[in-house]
Amino acid sequence: MAHPLYVAFIWHQHQPLYKSREAVADAMGQYRMPWARLHGVKDYLDLVLVLEEYPQLHQTVNLVPSLILQLEDYAQGKGIDPYLALTLTPEEQLGHQQKQTIIKHFFDAHHRTLIDPHPRYAQLYEQKQEKGIRWCLENWSNQDYGDLLAWHNLAWIDPIFREKDPAIQAWFDQGKGFTLGDRKKIIAKHRQIISQIIPQHRKMQESGQLEITTTPYTHPILPLLADTNSGRVAIPQIELPQRRYQWPQDIPRHLRKAKEIYTDRFGIEPRGLWSSEQSVSPAILPYIAQAKFKWMCSDEAVLGWSLKHFFHRDETGNVYEPELIYRPYRIETLYGDISIVFRDHRLSDLIGFTYGGMDVRHAVTDLIGHLDAISRSLVEREPGNETTLQNPWLVTIALDGENCWEFYQEDGLPFLRELYKRLSQDEDIKLVTVGEFLQEFPATETIAADQLHSGSWVDGSFSTWIGDPVKNKAWDLLTEARKTLAKHPEATEETNPNAWEALFAAQGSDWFWWFGEGHSSNDDALFDELFREHLRGVYRALNEAIPIQLYEPLEDHAQKADHAPEGFIQPVIDGYGDEQDWHNAGRIEVGGAMGTMHKASAVQRLYYGLNHLKFYLRFDFKMGVEPGKDTPNELHLLWYYPGAKVYTSPAPLIDLPDQAPLNYYFHHHVGINLLTQSVWLQQAWNNHEWHPKNSRVEVAFNQCLELAIPWADLHREPDAWLHLVAIFADHGKFRSYLPENRFIELQIP
Template identity: 65%
Template sequence: MSHPLYVAFIWHQHQPLYKSRISGRYLLPWVRLHGTKDYLDLILILSRYPKLHQTVNLVPSLILQIQDYVAGTALDPYLTAALTPEENLSEQQRWFIIEHFFDAHQRTMITPHPRYDELYQQRQTNGPVWCWEHWTPQDYSDLLAWHNLAWIDPLFWDEPEIAQWFAQGQHFSLSDRQRIIAKQRQILSEIIPQHKKMQLAGQIEITTTPYTHPILPLLADTQAGRVAVPQMALPQARFQYPEDVRRHLSRAVHFYKQTFDCKPRGLWPSEQSVSPAILPMVAEHGFNWLCSDEAVLGWTKHHFFHRDEAGNVIAPEVLYQPYRLETESGDLAIVFRDHRLSDLIGFTYSSMEPDVAAQDLIKHLDAIATKLKANQGDDGTTLEQPWLVTIALDGENCWEFYREDGLPFLEALYSRLNARQDIKLVTVSEYLNQFSPRETIPVQALHSGSWIDGNFTTWIGEPIKNKAWNLLKAARDTLAQHPEATEKTNPGAWEALYAAEGSDWFWWFGEGHSSNQDAMFDQLFREHLAALYQALDEPIPDILRHPLEQHTPTADYPPQGFIHPVIDGYGNEQDWNHAGRISVGGARGTMHRSGPVQRLWYGVDHLNFYLRFDLQAGQTLGAGDCQELHFLWFYPHQTMHNSPIPLADLPNQAPLNYLFHHHVCLNLGTGKTIFQEAMPNSQWQSQAHSITYALESCLEVAVPWQNLPNIHPDWQLQLVVLLANQGTYREYFPEHHLIPLTVP
């Protein structure tokens, strides 16, 4: 029997609990704003293609907050400001508006709207103080209106009332803003009914997550952190409450039944984190399947997923199938997502033309099918086994980087898939109803890890993360000492515990992830714990009254995620938000104090690696003594030709005396770019390239991965940057070390 290539898209919709359990007010607006822009339109676009089936995960803590906004019982500071008469705004509110009402992606959500962009440019050019001194009440009113209009999904822009607001453009009144907020509530009110309707029709499957999105393996036992990282520094107090795993699962199932009038079949474990200890509890709560990441499967089977130069898995049979887990409480199926395909949608396709991006994804699916057919060994032209490609990712945050919130991309992708007979989009349960897993993973053999490198270091192991776990453990122990405080007699204490056990607080503590609202996440975590003590009539520890860490930007840090900058020489702050940063000028000694470069930014996506050079005040590149910028890199642990840096007067010191494989020279005086590859006998050979750069207020450079055809995903590279003039060395940075990058 022949089969199409089955593909399961799983969209994960999640927001942490933003409601302060002390004040009862919401501190951040992201459920309301993402609810207006991201949850409803995603499935409405899909509904235009009934043949295509998908899975959507709705986290209980998200649904609870949507319900609060629909009921009108949720109020956040952004909403309060928007509903305040502009002439009555307090000084504190005016500063808050200037600082936060441009919280949107500039290129896709601000620049397309002239009045919004005008106000943004005033703040960027003149600064917040100028806005404070010069903005009129009407300016504030227009900004309050546009921040909310910009978060309305383009799918709804042709509705008469919304179209009228966009045509109006400015001179918004309080009445206009009230009607805009009412429209938000209307969109929010349709999210759950539309999901329910499409699940009943069989086009989508709705899955759930443990109640407030906790890392279940760490609730069961924080020792699980040492499975992947044996030397991990763990919290002083071992957190070991497997009963909390059961509570989160039980509440998720109960809440799902109340919301959708049926039982959930699938579980998205928070952060795709799994361990042997949680599996029997997942099975005993009636779940049939769960999903995780290819990194967990790789650790489990001691298999590294090598990819070819196009990024396609070389051994597809290992990844593209569900596995059986036999537990004492019943069998589970588990699917593992293709990490790279998921990341292409999440982080890369937004910077490509929609048609090109859609065709690229389908090209990858075709390559998977071709490889599977070739591996059958019978020269067949059809698939003899029912393989399943799982693409699973965040279903909300990526779209603001796409044109029109992803609508052109999704239309291009779905129209192509709708026309294909050899690719079939299915829900996970739909597939499992027809095809049982062919292979079994012994439960104790399943790796304990998450989607991030197959470990838990994002949530535990750093001093500040461990400090937070110690505080959580102390609060949980206090609750355990009050047996009279049951969920029925003291629901406030338990709800506060569940909120504090969520994964998001630990995500933002420490290194690796940062936002302009880190302090607010710190505050919410502490307030959830404080509310637990308050509900038990216990004294609130003084430590919970103060921030757990100083939320000030560090000078240097590694990349925090993919970046997709537009190479125009202006260094847009949002474009480089997740890039790594290295201080150069004024931080490294006499040589660098006099050099033109002050700071170096670096990062990658699946298309390019990127460099940005911020200049010292009054300095420039391409003139005087520094007309050439060279950067060279090699691939550690890979056997290949390498050659020395081709510059005169080069000091004989590390890393300048290292050998390198690739070399780029930007002659900023003539505008000429040279790209070279090392050859035998320490020679260099020029290669064709599509490297781009722009020099205005800063220098931005993009080096396409396609110019490196023999370099494979997950390879490491190490890079150094040099300034020169007419082939003669002048200086280099970063001093005494190399810039590390990973090929995605």
């Protein structure tokens, strides 16, 4: 029997629990941040409304219980956050501090997609960027503030609602001159949109087009609640907290509360579980089975660890062993079987981090091309001489369903419609929910329960949430609070719900994500404060003395200097160094750093980052630097691949010091003439020769130098490491290099 290639999209909808335990009576509201509300009008309802236009396509959506509760607060008018409170404040009543807050935070959005398309919003943004906050405070009128307050709330409304609601389109047409009355109506429209989210999901689940899944109540890492020592499974040498957290009895509490919220809103019990951060371990399986969940989802890295198999990919990113990953597995427990599917990490990341920066048709063609390639590779593994799939294979694409769309034009609406239109016409690909696939094609391959790896979607480990000194400190504080609660057996969930709710909130994964190295945001200090607020709530509800440490920040939140990349980037290469574009890039401070070369360097700092298609470099020069006059006229990028069996050659420069890393032998060389911005690519060959190669390197030098180098130019396999050094030269004669005494290190995605 011939089968199409079955594809299961799983969209994960989640925001941290922003509700404060100490600001309920505050005039600025009980929600410390607005993101549940703003994503509520931009990302949750429209995603399924677009899908509803293509009824033959089925998908899975995960709604985190703590997100549902926040959305309901906003829909009912009970949710108030500082941004909303300021929006509803008459302009003439705004104080100096409030105006500063508005100027600083009401542009909190990706400006290329949410600000630049709207002339009045873009005008105010340019004034802030070019003239500064002080100028705005001295020169803006009440109307300027009124328009900014309105546009911040308008820009987050998804474009699909402009199509469906003339009142919303009228505000976009109006453009400026907004009054307090207009802003009140805009906020009312926010509540109206948010109030439709849960009913629309229920309606589409009842029609069979959607499957809704759930997550442990406040999005905790279940394996770490069971035992923080599980962090050593993937990284035996990891430095763990001083106090071991080991409270597996909290797992059924999170699962029970998740099921209660789900069944109340959707009228049935959930079958699928998105274990927070796709984290799993043998220890959590009995609790999931006892809660009668039938299936769960994790990442291909977890599958690889479980099978003791590394998934190799070709240089286009497609898996060499598709028969291992594109199928469900069964795990047997004493309380029943659990099916588990493993997502294709790369396809999920392409949607999440790369396609937003591409032309819509090109992006859709690329995604469907990958699915076609998967199908062909599976056909090749079918017995006999078949030309179609004779077995039911399932490709799982699972990712964050909200944050990625901010980087797409029109919030991803053109991309999704183009994708769904083509998939509707493709008889060889069928979109299904995970549940309906498993019902028709139950898992036949088995993973022993004790063989399941303990890990998450990030490298198959838990290092994103534990192991860093600051993260460990947070775990120690959580452990002490949990022990204090355990000393009060009279404090049950029924008799003292405040203590338990505060504990559940503090157990959420998001706080640990932002602590320490690895990730940062403009709100790190606020995440720190919210975590400690939740812990203080445990002690307060128990009438216990609150430890002094819970009034002190866990870390210094001043912006760190040198750091590694914190996420994928996709900057526009125009030579102007847009800070939003490079926010997640790695950074190396050069000007003022130690070292003889750095003292005289015209370069102040170096940024580097990547996505699945390219890697990027940015050189920030001192003000007024002219190539060929204040700095050498050429930049040479040379890199080698540790352990790779490839031809190598010395750098093609003269007067090169005989010292590492300049005396290494390299495989690729990109030269840039900084005066003409011309580029050439060379690859090492036999006998230490350099051969020219075709190149699609992008270069722009205006306020800074920006470069984008496609991975396709390098012809290296995914996961390979490259070590890069940047050398400045005059007509091929060495002058200086960056970074001093080391390489820039990147791993191809």
